Amino acid sequence: MRRAKINKIIKFSNVDGPGNRMSIFFQGCNYNCLYCHNPETINMCNSCGTCVGSCPVGALSIVDSKVCWDKKLCVECDRCTNICLIDSSPKTMDYSVEELLKEIKKVSGFIRGITVSGGEATLNYEFITELFKEVKKLGLTTFVDTNGSLDLREDIYSEFIKVTDNFMVDMKVWSEKKHKDLTGVDNLSVKKNIEFLGELGKLYEVRTVVVPEFLDNLETVTEVSKLIGSINSKNQLDERIIYKLIKYRQIGVKKENLEGKLLDLTSPADEIMEKLSKVAKENGVQKVIII
């Protein structure tokens, strides 16, 4: 049975697709964004043990040279994740598809679907494919939140795409160079994935975090919205692709980064967001959401 490391499960989420959904956050990411809001999801824990002593309530221990986390004792103080040197967390849970399904069934009456997120969910695409097949049997919808880095046009993903109802793709910044500076990788496959999923009618939403002064937000929003606009006019679907503009917020960002390159950066003013929203609408995006 396939297993996966899960960083967190949010039983009721209202920001990860339509209606009320259960969001499952997978551990592990292939990006390393400067402004990452949950850096503890980036890497897999190597059980170095550094964090164990930092826990004020003794929720962490080493058993068989593996770090163990006692969920019942934990008070969510985040000391362990703050102290970890490799952007990981001792608080992950190891699930089989079956075990995860059990969790889903508990809330299935209250939600209309599942959204997998991360970290980077698609790194676990085989696990998710198995999971989604079962989730669909419960009458729930299946959404994937992704950074779009894997080339989803490749054959190996066809089954995964088939069982996924909709994707939400991050477009962090349009310029390739800036993208590499920010995330560590280029954004060619992100652009291709947006087109590809758009044509399939499986692109629910594109997301951009607006970081004033640091990124060329205007360029990104202009180009992304043109792309969405052209997909919208080709597809003529009733369900329009959403463009979600997210205000950068300091909360959760790594301290070193805040003290370094992101020094003094604050959340963008409402006027900036409104202006960008207007640009997006002019370029053919019907649904713009600011959060």
Add this chain to the structure above:
Amino acid sequence: MSILDIIKDTNITFEQRVLGLARAAENSIDVLEMTDYVKEYREAGIICDLFEGNAPYRPRYILPDYDKFIKGGCEFLNITPPTDIWEATNNLLMFYKHVPSITTMPVYIGNIDYLLEKFVTDENEDECYRAIKLFLKHIDTTITDSFCHANIGPRETKAGMLILKAMRELELPTPNLTLKYSEETTNKLAIESINTALVTAKPSFAKDSMYREDFGGNEYGIVSCYNGLEVSGGAHTLVRVRLGRLAKKATNKSDFMENVLPKVAHEMLGYIDERIRFILEESVFFQVNFLVAEGFIKKEKFTGLFGMVGLAECVNHLMELEGKNGRFGSDDLANELGENIVKTLTKIIKDHKCKYFESEEKKHLLHSQVGIETDAGESPGCRIPIGEEPEIFEHIVQASPFHKYFASGIGDIYSFDETYKKNPQAILDIINGGFNMGLRFFSMYGSDCDVVRVTGYLVKKSEMEKLDQGKVVLRDTTILGKGARDNGRVLDRKLRKK
């Protein structure tokens, strides 16, 4: 409070003063028969009739048949049936002033969308919107009491949509509003209702099918805080027990379940019956009031309410006596004990026959009371103490088994942060899930609105602040709300983040 104190109180309006004086007059006589036990427990604040007064001269809650009034007018008031929206709203406003209650102001003003719908057309929508807005504003300033409750639905109507729009725009606490929610309710009406609730803390959602079943298919209304009662009837009285305090009288859990609880229930039922006797046999309300004479209300449709608060504190105390540390709301054993207490009360009430009811079938109804401003250390009804609420999912699972016992009212309040304004459908999914699990009533508000639901009624945060500064405010419920905030930490209610 002495008569002179009432006259000199700087914190109340003229109306509140007159009302206070009337209460003082009523309370200057003692005409009800009470056992020594009831006397003692009233003194101790364990049995409490919620300031209903010593000589009840009208039922506590009255639900006139407004439909009959709209169709046929009223002879006593010399009002003929309306021909347009202006006459309809005006007729209702005139009528409301003659509907008594415990607060002297009506606690139920009808299914106002259905009452007004036949006067709204596509052509006159703008005019109707103005009329409805004035109607609501008029109610808020003259019925200065948030226990006044209107209903809409379950069907979507033009009038219903206009009422919601006006409420979003006005952001006034009165009247309170409930949407009767059923399979007939359109998604549009449900979403519009949620959007309105996130701005102005109303409407609440009532599971229509459950109330219909409980009232044998008869027309019902949601009144006051969230009491479900029959239309053309109401409740003579509401007497409640403070279970938290009562638990202190028990030596252990089985003493409580076998002796203390049954005893208080029987004594309370006797006291409820005595209050009803006085209303029916000594006060002349049902002999002379035009509402009765013209058939807007019928004596046989009235019941008595058996209220309870502080289940959480009661259970926690009994758990401590047993040497267990599980708490109500988070511990299975504690929750089970809570349900057993409610079951025991339900059975005693079902087995009790009130000799003043004509029909054998008519029973008093259990009511999960929201509490009042002086209830320091006692949580409303069956609610989990504020601050101890689990995540919303666990909260609903915990609360749902209790709802079936309370035909006449129970409810939890869920507060949602502003991100839900962008995805109201998510709240509807939660409500649907909750109703499928057994909830009957669901209230919500946006964490950023000025109008907030305190316990069952609505107040403006800004008015509470005024009162803090010693200024006069229009609504008596603001004073109650402030007490609940100071004593009950209601504004610290757990916020529903994503």
